[in-house]
Structures are given as C-alpha cells and as structure tokens.
Amino acid sequence: MIKNIGSYLIVILAICSLAFYSFAPEKQVEFREYSTKGLALNYNMVNDSISHTHAEAYNTDIASSYSPSLGKTYVGFKEALGYKESRGNYFTVNSFGYLGKYQFGKETLKIIGIHNPVQFLKNPELQEKAFLANAERNKWILRRDIKNYVGKKINGVVITESGILAAAHLSGPGSVKKYLRSGGAVGFSxxxxxxxxxxxxxxxGYDTSFIKPNKKAKVNKA
Incomplete structure (x- = not known):
C-alpha cells in the first residue's frame, strides 16, 4: 500500500513539473539591447574611383574612409552624385563659386528658396533638402522628356530617369532638353x-521614384 502511494506521488510530481514548464512565461526580449541609437547610419559613398571632381579641395578623413554600398537606391544616387561633385565635402567652394557637397550655384539656390550662401555652406541638413528640392523641380520640368526618352539610346548610352536627373543637376534642365530632343547633337560640357x-x-539605372515632380519645389528651412 505504501509502495503504491509512493508511485502515485512520483507520477503526480512528474505531471506538475511538466505543467509548470509548459505554461511558464517565455523570457521577454530586451529590444533595448539591439538599439541603433548612437550608430552612424547616414553613409557617404566614397569608394568610387574617379579622375575628376568639381571641388578643388576635399576632406581627407571622408575620402579615406569606406562604407557599405548603397546600391541603386535614391540614397545611393544622391551619395554617388555628391561624391562625384565634391567627394562628399559639405564645406567646399570651388574656384567658380559652386558650393557644398552637391556644388550648387547661387542662382539655382535662389530658385529653390535659399538666399544666404554662407548659411547654406555651414548647414549639411539644408544642403540635403536643397538637393531633393532641386531634383523635384528638374523632374517636373523634364517629365515629358523622361516619358519619351527613357529606354532609348543616344550617343551609345541608354537613357534612364536617374541619368537625366543627374545630367540636369550638372547642366540645368534646359540643356538636357536640348540634348535629348536633338538626339545628342546639341551637347553641353x-x-x-x-x-x-x-x-x-x-x-x-538608379531608382529615383522617391523624387516626385514638383513645379514649385522649395526648401523648407524650418
């Protein structure tokens, strides 16, 4: 009888143990341990080897560092263009007076609502806003040309939307229109x-769908 009672107790304890582990709450994940706070997530593309730059001087610390490829995204597009223009240096001015990371002219800045070049040169966030506003304005001006010429080949180059917008940043949308509509006969350098x-x-070939056509694109300096 005592032996039977002992057996029952063992069975009951085993059942209780299984029930406890089955219904015990799972350990909560501490997401704070995986926070990205404090990490530098705004990368500059600086590993593109080029022989020409608009800037006469550049930040050697930026130029000597490397970062993950941003691919064909909008961020990849603007960072690649910024590197081509100035090697990603927000604070450079070339001998022709073009300013900052994207080498803006003063007249172009006025069009998008920036009238203080000194303030502009000191403010990287403002420069990023200016790049987007100018690209939006150019995309609106060239909207019909983007529709008509993307996918065609001119002077051996397949035309893409990002190529058109980059060329407009270089030369202005009017020059790009003339180039496309003349089949490449009317060029610009x-x-x-x-x-x-x-x-x-x-x-x-970059994805520039993030850039929305905007006839009245201005920089919000707030």
Missing part, C-alpha cells in the same frame, strides 16, 4: 569638360 553624356552613363 561644364568648365571642367564634363558632358551630359558622361553623367547620363555614370548615373544610369
């Missing part, structure tokens, strides 16, 4: 000899 065709090829 800047003071350093960089051509529309070169920019069309170098910056082809």
């Amino acid at each position: 800047d003071a350093y000899g960089t051509t529309i065709s070169y920019y069309m090829k170098k910056f082809s």
Whole structure:
C-alpha cells in the first residue's frame, strides 16, 4: 500500500513539473539591447574611383574612409552624385563659386528658396533638402522628356530617369532638353569638360521614384 502511494506521488510530481514548464512565461526580449541609437547610419559613398571632381579641395578623413554600398537606391544616387561633385565635402567652394557637397550655384539656390550662401555652406541638413528640392523641380520640368526618352539610346548610352536627373543637376534642365530632343547633337560640357553624356552613363539605372515632380519645389528651412 505504501509502495503504491509512493508511485502515485512520483507520477503526480512528474505531471506538475511538466505543467509548470509548459505554461511558464517565455523570457521577454530586451529590444533595448539591439538599439541603433548612437550608430552612424547616414553613409557617404566614397569608394568610387574617379579622375575628376568639381571641388578643388576635399576632406581627407571622408575620402579615406569606406562604407557599405548603397546600391541603386535614391540614397545611393544622391551619395554617388555628391561624391562625384565634391567627394562628399559639405564645406567646399570651388574656384567658380559652386558650393557644398552637391556644388550648387547661387542662382539655382535662389530658385529653390535659399538666399544666404554662407548659411547654406555651414548647414549639411539644408544642403540635403536643397538637393531633393532641386531634383523635384528638374523632374517636373523634364517629365515629358523622361516619358519619351527613357529606354532609348543616344550617343551609345541608354537613357534612364536617374541619368537625366543627374545630367540636369550638372547642366540645368534646359540643356538636357536640348540634348535629348536633338538626339545628342546639341551637347553641353561644364568648365571642367564634363558632358551630359558622361553623367547620363555614370548615373544610369538608379531608382529615383522617391523624387516626385514638383513645379514649385522649395526648401523648407524650418
């Protein structure tokens, strides 16, 4: 009888143990341990080897560092273009007076609502806003040309939307219109000899759908 009672107790204890582990609450994950706070997530693409830059001087610390490839995204597009223009240096001015990471002219800045070049040069966030606003305005001006020419080949280069927008940043949308509508016969080159065709090829194939056409694009400085 005592032996039977002992057996029952063992069975009951085993059942209780299984029930406890079956219904015990799972350990809560501490997501704070995986926070990205404090990490540098805004990368500059600086590993593209080039022989020409609009800037006469650049930040050697930026130029000597490397970061993950941003691929053909919008961020990849603007960072690649910024590196081509100035090697990603927000604070440079070239001998022709073009300013910052994206080498803006003062007249272009006025069009998108920036009238203080000194403030602009000191403010990287403002420069990023200016790049987007200018791209939105150019995309609206060139909307019909984007529709009509993307996928075609001019001077051996397949035309893409990102190539068109990059070329517009280089030369202005009016020059890009003339180039496309003349089948490449009416070209443009800047003071350093960089051509529309070169920019069309170098910056082809990026996803620029993030840029929305906006006739009245202005920089919100707030």
